[in-house]
Amino acid sequence: MNDHVEFTSSLEHAAGREAKHASILAHLQTALEIEYSTVPIYLYTYYSINRIPLTFPAGMSAARVEEIKTFANEAGALLMSVAVEEMLHMSLAANLIRALGGMPDLNLYSKPSTCYPTPLPHHNPSFNPDPDAKGLLKIPLSRFSELQLGYFLAIEYPEKEHATPQGANWDTIGQFYDYIRDRLVKETTDADYGQVDFQLGSGKGYYSPNTIDTLYPNKANWESQPVNWNDPSARGARAAMFTNARDSGGLIAIHDKASALRAIDTICTQGEGSSSDPTHEHDDPRHKEDTHWYKFNQLHEKLKEKAFDAEALATFVHPFPDNPTREMYAHAVGYDYRPFVDLANAVFTYIFQMTQASYELRGAAQHMMFNIGMHKGMIFVLDKIINAMRYYHTDGDGTSGKGGGAALAPSFENYPFKSLATAKAEMVALFSSAPLDFQQSNTNILQRLSDLPDVHVGPGGVIRF
Amino acid sequence: MSTTTPKPNVANPLELHACMGLNACKGHDRWGDNACAGTGYCATAAAHSCHTNNNCRGQGGCGLYGSGEEQNNPANNGCAWQGSCAVPINAERFAADGPHKRKSVWKRARALFEERMIKAGRQFGPSPMEGGPGHQWLQDVSGGGYTACGASGLSGGGSCV
Numbered sequence: 001m002n003d004h005v006e007f008t009s010s011l012e013h014a015a016g017r018e019a020k021h022a023s024i025l026a027h028l029q030t031a032l033e034i035e036y037s038t039v040p041i042y043l044y045t046y047y048s049i050n051r052i053p054l055t056f057p058a059g060m061s062a063a064r065v066e067e068i069k070t071f072a073n074e075a076g077a078l079l080m081s082v083a084v085e086e087m088l089h090m091s092l093a094a095n096l097i098r099a100l101g102g103m104p105d106l107n108l109y110s111k112p113s114t115c116y117p118t119p120l121p122h123h124n125p126s127f128n129p130d131p132d133a134k135g136l137l138k139i140p141l142s143r144f145s146e147l148q149l150g151y152f153l154a155i156e157y158p159e160k161e162h163a164t165p166q167g168a169n170w171d172t173i174g175q176f177y178d179y180i181r182d183r184l185v186k187e188t189t190d191a192d193y194g195q196v197d198f199q200l201g202s203g204k205g206y207y208s209p210n211t212i213d214t215l216y217p218n219k220a221n222w223e224s225q226p227v228n229w230n231d232p233s234a235r236g237a238r239a240a241m242f243t244n245a246r247d248s249g250g251l252i253a254i255h256d257k258a259s260a261l262r263a264i265d266t267i268c269t270q271g272e273g274s275s276s277d278p279t280h281e282h283d284d285p286r287h288k289e290d291t292h293w294y295k296f297n298q299l300h301e302k303l304k305e306k307a308f309d310a311e312a313l314a315t316f317v318h319p320f321p322d323n324p325t326r327e328m329y330a331h332a333v334g335y336d337y338r339p340f341v342d343l344a345n346a347v348f349t350y351i352f353q354m355t356q357a358s359y360e361l362r363g364a365a366q367h368m369m370f371n372i373g374m375h376k377g378m379i380f381v382l383d384k385i386i387n388a389m390r391y392y393h394t395d396g397d398g399t400s401g402k403g404g405g406a407a408l409a410p411s412f413e414n415y416p417f418k419s420l421a422t423a424k425a426e427m428v429a430l431f432s433s434a435p436l437d438f439q440q441s442n443t444n445i446l447q448r449l450s451d452l453p454d455v456h457v458g459p460g461g462v463i464r465f
Numbered sequence: 466m467s468t469t470t471p472k473p474n475v476a477n478p479l480e481l482h483a484c485m486g487l488n489a490c491k492g493h494d495r496w497g498d499n500a501c502a503g504t505g506y507c508a509t510a511a512a513h514s515c516h517t518n519n520n521c522r523g524q525g526g527c528g529l530y531g532s533g534e535e536q537n538n539p540a541n542n543g544c545a546w547q548g549s550c551a552v553p554i555n556a557e558r559f560a561a562d563g564p565h566k567r568k569s570v571w572k573r574a575r576a577l578f579e580e581r582m583i584k585a586g587r588q589f590g591p592s593p594m595e596g597g598p599g600h601q602w603l604q605d606v607s608g609g610g611y612t613a614c615g616a617s618g619l620s621g622g623g624s625c626v
């Protein structure tokens with residue numbers, strides 16, 4: 001149980017490297033912040049989608065219903081597949097920082113890039129999907145729509161071949177990473193990279209390109225096909241479309257210059273493909289995975305091609321407001337939803353606190369903090385809370401399904417914990433202030449909050465629950 | 466104050482396992498009346514809905530979330546909270562990642578169980594259902610309380626809460 005003890009000596013060892021590469025580290029921290037700031041943006045739009053809609057206007061044809069249902073699930077899967085890889089990119093940027101002797105800073109919520117709409121850090125592109133927009137491109141938290149997909153395309157906009165690397169005021173993310181790549185090539189040697197144990201590396205179960213949420217069925221009515229009772233899984237497996245592929249790159253620890261450059265390549269190609277490929281379609285050697293830009297462009301094109309108007313969108317898009325804040329919910333007509341929004345914000349903040357803590361640990365301590373904490377926190381706590389929130393309405397009375405106005409959506413703001421030592425207890429207390437029907441039907445969430453690892457790590461690196 | 470020594474009150478524990486056909490011993494399915502290894506009808510491990518929610522070794526399901534390695538080892542996890550998904554394992558579930566991708570999770574779990582029995586020199590019988598327990602059957606025996614996970618609907622077991 002000496003994980004934390006060894007961290008102290010590692011820091012001393014790293015001090016020299018950190019000073020040597022201070023400027024590169026600052027750019028890598030910006031890279032981390034760029035990746036970080038996209039996560040709430042993509043997740044917000046993801047959660048606005050009801051992937052399995054069940055209610056449709058009377059008179060809508062069965063074919064149209066089937067078309068909408070298939071698209072809704074595909075759109076959700078593609079958005080989740082991109083969000084998963086943005087989290088991967090954030091981890092790779094943090095690994096690069098750790099490898100060069102720095103410490104990634106994931107406590108970013110005091111920064112402007114987490115107040116929406118937000119410009120991405122140092123982003124100054126010429127492309128803006130909103131014709132009425134003036135000045136800097138600012139990305140909103142907004143529900144699924146053609147315009148929001150336009151913003152996503154602006155984020156992932158591919159760089160032109162032979163474009164100039166840009167360390168600031170960058171046009172495309174690719175050019176920003178080109179700048180970092182050039183500096184790593186010119187200014188570092190293999191000896192500059194270390195602290196592998198304190199990175200989030202491969203072979204630890206930390207990353208999976210696909211989950212059940214990044215898949216979608218090729219047809220919404222796939223369950224109408226006959227079941228083979230010798231293998232009942234075959235029907236779903238045949239219908240399943242896998243949006244990510246393992247050969248596009250995954251989570252690696254950075255131990256030398258080559259692995260550092262490989263991490264940069266993974267980030268760039270998954271986002272926008274190769275600048276020498278004018279289609280920007282694939283990001284992997286086997287052509288099993290599309291780039292983020294291509295995924296969004298496909299959705300954008302399909303929206304237009306299938307003429308999904310407001311009526312069609314209303315069947316599978318929750319009425320999320322634009323850029324909500326917890327204070328905005330204070331003005332809800334019949335119920336004060338702020339404690340509920342605070343609960344979601346607290347869990348979101350806690351997830352990044354667990355990630356921060358993971359970079360200060362290694363071995364079993366890191367594994368317990370990250371593997372258990374992140375999976376449980378993201379999939380079985382935050383996901384379930386936001387899923388439930390969507391069915392409360394700001395003109396309702398604090399009961400799920402009541403009202404018909406704007407839906408309750410996460411604001412992805414910082415929750416100011418009193419201290420790391422009390423953070424878990426504070427989340428439990430917030431759960432007790434959420435709407436009563438939510439508490440009653442989600443007692444398992446309360447248990448899972450209690451099961452999260454405590455970010456206030458005990459003496460000697462002991463992880464407490 | 467009583468001076469009598471407290472007597473242990475511990476029932477004979479069952480081997481906890483994750484699903485139909487994965488029991489190593491007679492009488493070790495949920496209802497305790499199976500005649501032979503491998504023939505039990507149901508999990509003895511606590512039902513849970515997904516990744517990292519299993520109580521102990523060998524009690525994780527598989528196939529929906531988690532790394533490729535985890536998904537290749539259904540009901541064969543080394544420790545608490547390392548299971549890759551819900552228990553029991555519905556027959557419709559296929560692996561979302563790893564070397565067993567697109568293939569039946571229950572069949573993989575059964576194959577690992579059979580390997581373990583052969584290695585131990587144990588006889589075992591056939592599973593009551595060749596492809597594992599279907600979602601509808603699990604719903605019926607659980608009184609409608611069974612769910613697997615995920616937003617895509619492809620788990621074949623609904624969406625967990």
